[in-house]
Amino acid sequence: MEPTNTQAVALVERSERPMGVQLVSSKKAGKTSSPTDIVELAKQVQKADEFTRANACSKLTIIADQIRYLQEQAKKALETASRDNQLHHAACNLVKRPGTMYYLYERESGQQYLSILSPQEWGASCPHEFVGAFRLEYDMSWTPIDDVEKRGEEIALMDKIYNAQKAITDTQFTLQGKMNTSSSTAQIKDVSEGHSSH
């Protein structure tokens, strides 16, 4: 926005014959009664300017923050994807099971591999450099060991919401008599069992 000269007070244009009436002395009728009048007006204009600028600024700041946040999120998502990809492609002799913690090591050759043995279990005889520990989640993403607790809490919370939501919808279905709730839950259970046994 073009910064306005806050000192310049714009007064309404004068008219020699307002409404066709010839004034006796336009000058006299238009004379400021006190020298402070104009200063008062000028002050007011200045203040309004400041408010407008502050308002615009604060709105823009929110947007800028949001952009920064989104950028951060995008970067994080890309980094997580790249790390997950790296973990999925690390050498591993095991068939990986969701819900299990895996430990990433690096051999002298530079090859990184996943193991179920923790550095604590290895103790002093640990043959390779420990890089990090990650839990494989059921959506095939990886959670670093430090975030596992947080992630667990999040999942527990989501479960709670999901179950509450499900209870409501299930009741609705029962009321409408359109769906047998017990069979729908049994199906869900079956699927999870099938997963765990493989």
Place this chain on the structure above:
Amino acid sequence: MSKPTYKVADINLAESGRKAIEIAQNEMPGLMMMRKVYGPKKPLKGARITGCLHMTVQTAVLIETLTELGAEVQWSSCNIFSTQDHAAAAIAKTGVPVYAWKGETDEEYVWCIDQTLVFADGQPLNMILDDGGDLTNLVHEKYPQYLAGIKGLSEETTTGVHNLYRMMADGKLKVPAINVNDSVTKSKFDNLYGCRESLVDGIKRATDVMLAGKVAVVAGYGDVGKGCAQALRAFGARVIITEVDPINALQAAMEGYEVTTIDDTLAEARIYVTATGCKAILRPHHFEKMLEDTIVCNIGHFDCEIDIAWLNANCTKKEVVQPQVDRYTMKSGRHLIVLAEGRLVNLGCAHGHPSFVMSNSFTNQVLAQIELWTKQQNYKLGVHVLPKKLDEEVAALHLSHLGVKLTKLEDDQAKYLGIPASGPFKPDHYRY
């Protein structure tokens, strides 16, 4: 951190493992009879047995037989790919310390054995039950301080037995050993009948290849090779044998197999199975000449029969088709399919020997452990085999499950043959 009480891939598999163990028990009449006969007497009380043998469902039945006979047991697998994770989980759940999962690294393999040497009360092992000799060698080389307390060791397989005789000859063996492998009810049964069923199972699960009409090469015509050759032939494959021993070579020829060298088979064979127990059977110059998508696998104990290291270093591409099935692209542009990374294909790609035949082997193991533990004075430092009478007993325990009716030798017939009417029926040198 003190050692974990067990380490398996997923303890939640225990329930499915338990189901498989229960089914296996019915197919392992020898072991179940041992429990019935010896269970109440607890002949293995005080024995702290460290076992290193494929951690499968069948081995689970063996472990629970040993504990029922009074022994304390700790276990690791003798192969990095052979563990059945559900069986390991079921055993861990019973409180037996087991350290085994399918897909260990070589370093983890040694870690697993290390965990089994000292028991919960801080006492080291006093018995060894080994398969392949890795545990035996590890204790002799890395933990010689435990040797004095070890009363005996029983060895499951040919390779391990060779190792024992070599150690004995070099004066390195410090523990009386029983060679379970050469019990007739072991080598003539699990090597032959076990591999006869599990080799093709492994090849089929891994590749779904049609065997009929193909040329298949079996390197080695020992007990394992005989079973493999028979199974491949039964599927309609044209089987070629390679041998170094003229006696085995003649046996193969008399069975109607073509016997020649690997080099001579390269232009026609589609499947190679190594079963020699020797090293460097399939070499770089063989790989370079093999036909497109030739299937290469090993059923001998160790992974040194096929030069996998050379393949890894010299292929232009190695793709994992599915776990345990690798397709190599050679510099020539041709492909090779290698199963179980050159380790035991019947364990890596299938479920190993069926329970029934393992019951034969493992009943020998249990008898060997009882002999070594309870009759220490009878077993001086050296490599022994079980008495013929016990061998016959193992077989007898398995007959009724198959509905076999045994003919009773009458006294005058026994007198005519010059043997006791209740056996042993054959001299020790009889070959069956």
